Amino acid sequence: AACSSKYVLSQIHPMWQQPIAVPGGHCQSPIDIVVRKSVFDSALKPLATDYDPETCQQIWNNGYSFLVEYDDSADKSTLKGGPLQDQFRLCQFHFHWGESNAWGSEHTVDRRLFPAELHLVHWNSDKYSLFEEAVSGDNGLAVIGVFLKVGKRHEGLQKLVDALPAIRHKGSVVEFTRFDPACLLPSNTEDYWTYHGSLTTPPLTESVTWIVMKQHIEVSHDQLAVFRSLLFTSAEEEVQKSMVNNFRVQQPLCGRTVRSSFT
Ligand SMILES: OSc1ccc(O)cc1O
Numbered sequence: 001a002a003c004s005s006k007y008v009l010s011q012i013h014p015m016w017q018q019p020i021a022v023p024g025g026h027c028q029s030p031i032d033i034v035v036r037k038s039v040f041d042s043a044l045k046p047l048a049t050d051y052d053p054e055t056c057q058q059i060w061n062n063g064y065s066f067l068v069e070y071d072d073s074a075d076k077s078t079l080k081g082g083p084l085q086d087q088f089r090l091c092q093f094h095f096h097w098g099e100s101n102a103w104g105s106e107h108t109v110d111r112r113l114f115p116a117e118l119h120l121v122h123w124n125s126d127k128y129s130l131f132e133e134a135v136s137g138d139n140g141l142a143v144i145g146v147f148l149k150v151g152k153r154h155e156g157l158q159k160l161v162d163a164l165p166a167i168r169h170k171g172s173v174v175e176f177t178r179f180d181p182a183c184l185l186p187s188n189t190e191d192y193w194t195y196h197g198s199l200t201t202p203p204l205t206e207s208v209t210w211i212v213m214k215q216h217i218e219v220s221h222d223q224l225a226v227f228r229s230l231l232f233t234s235a236e237e238e239v240q241k242s243m244v245n246n247f248r249v250q251q252p253l254c255g256r257t258v259r260s261s262f263t
């Protein structure tokens with residue numbers, strides 16, 4: 001499947017998550033990862049993340065999810081290795097989740113749904129000088145996906161959970177500093193699946209090297225409940241809508257190969 005990086009104009013319903021068909025898009029995300037159809041590639045290296053917590057700047061509600069944004073004006077928080085040939089800069093991370101613990105992730109593994117999924121978004125700083133250029137460029141982005149399961153409380157996540165009430169409404173921003181996103185990675189960063197796909201929110205550009213970790217992280221039921229206390233709507237709107245089910249429907253594989261770094 002030739003994955004062009006042109007803007008994909010999708011016929012989207014008012015609820016952007018449910019684009020019916022994305023004409024011209026043959027490399028869309030998310031997908032179901034069929035484990036037995038993934039192809040082991042011994043050349044795939046462990047992920048090499050080098051994040052500087054001092055580059056953490058703010059947390060805000062963009063009306064789709066909440067984003068923790070990093071200063072990406074220099075190569076301070078970087079991702080290399082894995083399937084990547086170039087160096088990528090961390091610019092933000094965000095999550096997708098459901099209204100119940102039964103669903104919420106964007107990717108699935110043999111159709112298995114998780115209650116939530118973390119996306120760490122990086123752009124290719126060897127090839128581009130700004131995220132905005134990379135987002136629609138070839139080999140522009142690398143996104144690490146980590147599944148969340150409900151279990152024990154995640155101590156590192158709590159600082160982020162405590163900041164959420166301050167950004168309940170769309171458009172609200174608060175300062176958020178000294179957060180090390182490495183604490184959200186699973187202990188095993190050697191085992192992952194990787195494939196070529198797209199953003200799962202508009203502009204849905206097909207510029208993403210996806211790296212989906214095999215090992216999940218655990219968060220508590222109460223921590224996830226705070227995610228669901230966020231709102232899609234701004235303070236001025238009459239009707240307030242809970243920010244839940246902010247995941248996109250799965251997209252056709254269109255002949256793409258999913259590689260695995262493990263057997
Ligand atoms: O959902 S995946 C994703 C990746 C990059 C981005 O800038 C926004 C996104 O939502």
Ligand SMILES: [Zn+2]
Nearest residue numbers: 094096119200
């Ligand atoms: Zn995402």
